[in-house]
Amino acid sequence: MSNFGVSRLHLVNPYKLAFRDARSAVGAAELLKNAEEFESVPQAVADCSLVVGTTAIRDRALRHPIRKLNEDGADRIRSAAQAERVALLFGSEKTGLSNDDFSHCHWLLHVPTDSENISMNLGQAVAVCLYGIAFARVEAVPEQGWEPASVGELEKITQGLYESLKTSGYVKPGNDLVSEKKVRQLMLRFKLSAMDAKVFLGMVRQIVWKLRQEKK
Amino acid sequence: MSNFGVSRLHLVNPYKLAFRDARSAVGAAELLKNAEEFESVPQAVADCSLVVGTTAIRDRALRHPIRKLNEDGADRIRSAAQAERVALLFGSEKTGLSNDDFSHCHWLLHVPTDSENISMNLGQAVAVCLYGIAFARVEAVPEQGWEPASVGELEKITQGLYESLKTSGYVKPGNDLVSEKKVRQLMLRFKLSAMDAKVFLGMVRQIVWKLRQEKK
Numbered sequence: 282m283s284n285f286g287v288s289r290l291h292l293v294n295p296y297k298l299a300f301r302d303a304r305s306a307v308g309a310a311e312l313l314k315n316a317e318e319f320e321s322v323p324q325a326v327a328d329c330s331l332v333v334g335t336t337a338i339r340d341r342a343l344r345h346p347i348r349k350l351n352e353d354g355a356d357r358i359r360s361a362a363q364a365e366r367v368a369l370l371f372g373s374e375k376t377g378l379s380n381d382d383f384s385h386c387h388w389l390l391h392v393p394t395d396s397e398n399i400s401m402n403l404g405q406a407v408a409v410c411l412y413g414i415a416f417a418r419v420e421a422v423p424e425q426g427w428e429p430a431s432v433g434e435l436e437k438i439t440q441g442l443y444e445s446l447k448t449s450g451y452v453k454p455g456n457d458l459v460s461e462k463k464v465r466q467l468m469l470r471f472k473l474s475a476m477d478a479k480v481f482l483g484m485v486r487q488i489v490w491k492l493r494q495e496k497k
Numbered sequence: 498m499s500n501f502g503v504s505r506l507h508l509v510n511p512y513k514l515a516f517r518d519a520r521s522a523v524g525a526a527e528l529l530k531n532a533e534e535f536e537s538v539p540q541a542v543a544d545c546s547l548v549v550g551t552t553a554i555r556d557r558a559l560r561h562p563i564r565k566l567n568e569d570g571a572d573r574i575r576s577a578a579q580a581e582r583v584a585l586l587f588g589s590e591k592t593g594l595s596n597d598d599f600s601h602c603h604w605l606l607h608v609p610t611d612s613e614n615i616s617m618n619l620g621q622a623v624a625v626c627l628y629g630i631a632f633a634r635v636e637a638v639p640e641q642g643w644e645p646a647s648v649g650e651l652e653k654i655t656q657g658l659y660e661s662l663k664t665s666g667y668v669k670p671g672n673d674l675v676s677e678k679k680v681r682q683l684m685l686r687f688k689l690s691a692m693d694a695k696v697f698l699g700m701v702r703q704i705v706w707k708l709r710q711e712k713k
Contacts, residue, residue, distance in 0.1 A: 283614035284621075351632040392628070398499035401624070405500075408621035409628045412608070416567040 283312050285411035290316040291325040291368070322370070322382050327433025329368040331361050332469075334378050334386035335406065337399045344466075346388040350410060354390045355417035363419060365429050369410060374403040384462035385432065387469050430478030435468045438478065441485035442468075448492040499528050501627035506532040507541040507584070538586070538601050543649025545584040547577050548685075550594050550602035551622065553615045560682075562604040566626060570606045571633035579635060581645050585626060590619040600678035601648065603685050646694030651684045654694065657701035658684075664708040 282290060290312060292300065304313040319325035326332045333354075338347065348354035361367050370386060372378035383389070392401065392409055401409070443464045446452045452460045473481065498506060506528060508516065520529040535541035542548045549570075554563065564570035577583050586602060588594035599605070608617060608625055617625070659680045662668045668676045689697065 284608075284610040284617050286611035286613070351628075392500075393632070394500040395502035397502070401500050402620065404618065405621055405624035408618070408625050412567075412625045412628070416609070 285415040292318050323436050326368040329366045330429035331367045332386045334370045334389045336389045350392045350413040355413040358414050359417040360420045384465045428475040430473040430475045434478045439465045439468050441489045445488050501631040508534050539652050542584040545582040546645035547583045548602045550586045550605045552605045566608045566629040571629040574630050575633040576636045600681045644691040646689040646691045650694045655681045655684050657705045
């Protein structure tokens with residue numbers, strides 16, 4: 282990370298021993314001293330407005346747009362990072378990101394590898410992605426004066442809307458897990474401005490309040 | 498390495514314990530099982546005809562051409578690898594490559610990094626370089642029917658020529674180390690074909706033989 286000018290590290294449930302060792306590594310002290318631990322993925326990415334997950338694309342059914350690092354993936358991330366805070370999300374080395382983790386991502390980044398070995402070492406995957414992004418082309422000049430909503434704000438809307446959908450009977454019991462992810466993905470696709478997100482959250486909260494009243 | 502389709506690993510004086518651990522790593526078994534250990538750098542690269550060293554460019558005075566991975570460095574390596582065997586040489590994580598190691602290189606490859614931290618983790622440097630090379634442009638179509646000399650053959654010429662220069666008084670005692678490297682670099686710049694190297698080695702050996710005779 283420090284080799285390629287990236288300074289904010291957010292960790293979810295890190296392996297404590299390795300993390301402690303890493304903090305004492307030469308040359309990276311500042312970055313690791315400032316690293317923050319979070320309870321969950323949505324908390325770790327809450328202050329970002331673009332969340333990109335990483336995947337080796339095994340046999341899982343991914344509905345997300347997948348972009349290759351060496352094609353437009355790196356360019357898009359570098360371009361977005363000119364104007365907004367971007368989170369690049371990596372899973373554990375053994376299992377990668379879960380479908381729940383993916384539901385917090387706008388799209389997925391893939392490092393093309395030899396078919397003989399598609400599974401990368403985590404540290405190497407991070408280095409390769411950050412190198413690719415550091416030297417990517419900045420393609421689009423970001424819109425002036427447009428502030429995107431953070432995913433933390435969108436998650437509040439997701440939770441409110443989801444509660445409304447359950448209370449109102451739109452979401453059937455037993456089908457809960459799928460639907461929460463679907464609502465979240467819908468919100469991420471909306472591309473709300475910070476201002477619009479605020480207004481929309483107010484609307485949703487009012488509906489939630491009304492539905493709770495009627496339940497009593 | 499296996500992520501990017503590179504299969505030949507030559508090691509010089511590896512840290513035995515780490516190497517033994519690495520051999521037992523998941524997914525890379527074949528590559529590590531076939532890894533070969535060598536006594537010295539020239540032995541490890543002997544069967545290649547292009548040797549590219551890697552450097553973080555600190556304050557050392559490098560006379561070699563230095564090419565950036567994201568500029569023409571990766572393109573040149575990928576292009577060369579279409580026709581000949583290329584060695585990519587990495588130093589130890591702590592000290593990098595020595596001046597003696599550099600003398601065995603045709604030119605040097607540099608991964609541009611943030612000025613805050615120019616020193617990369619070895620495994621990450623390898624991954625970034627191999628990713629860069631795997632997706633580089635093949636620029637020049639290699640010449641047909643031209644087989645370059647291996648650096649192993651060139652090293653034999655270097656040794657013979659160097660002995661001749663010492664015996665003939667061209668190389669002054671006390672200035673030995675510099676000159677051997679200079680002779681080697683001269684040979685690497687010659688771009689001899691395999692055939693020409695054979696002929697030239699014969700010439701040099703004859704001279705060496707004659708000089709030895711006269712010494713007696």
